[in-house]
Amino acid sequence: EIVLTQSPDFQSVTPKEKVTITCRASQSIGRSLHWYQQKPDQSPKLLIKYTSQSIPGVPSRFSGSGSGTVFTLTINTLEAEDAAAYYCHQSGSLPFTFGPGTKVDIK
């Protein structure tokens, strides 16, 4: 099973700051890595697919990069509405797995 780890676990950020979340895979997964945002009491929402592909309707301040075993989600110019948990998800190898999540809080 491919284990995904995320760092940091938690980040408290001021609006307009830049946020970078890292997801590391225990084995190479190519570019089969996706990012989701989950706000309290809501379902997860797809932000980025296949490492860096944008999703219609998702603000352009969200971007992704990486390959192999190290991936990053970047939120440029953080807004208050971005307070949420962020999860990475790999679909390159069965069983599919999620990272443990990174909680982003607004100062």
Added chain:
Amino acid sequence: EVQLLESGGGLEQPGGSLRLSCAVSGFTFNDYALNWVRQAPGRGLEWVSSISGGGEDTYYADSVKGRFTISRDNSKNTLYLQMNTLRAEDTALYYCARGVIRGALDYWGQGTLVTVSS
């Protein structure tokens, strides 16, 4: 508009069974794989199972293999999860989600809560 609506959750005793359903609308049902993902209270997301668009291919997490069965009725636009031999650790909010096999999950339902307790 794509919609996924889960139902069938509830309180069940350890060792019992439940069947979850997910009614889908807004897209051509058999063009997409469907998935179950669960979230234990206060915890992260856990992939449970996936089924291909035609229903011929199914995949399971090790934690549910042999106990849970995913299926779909393409005539009713409905996804199912038959859950047998339930354990306390199966307690979670169960989401159905649309995607492609080995791809991202682009639409999610609101979830149905399963509680396993005596």
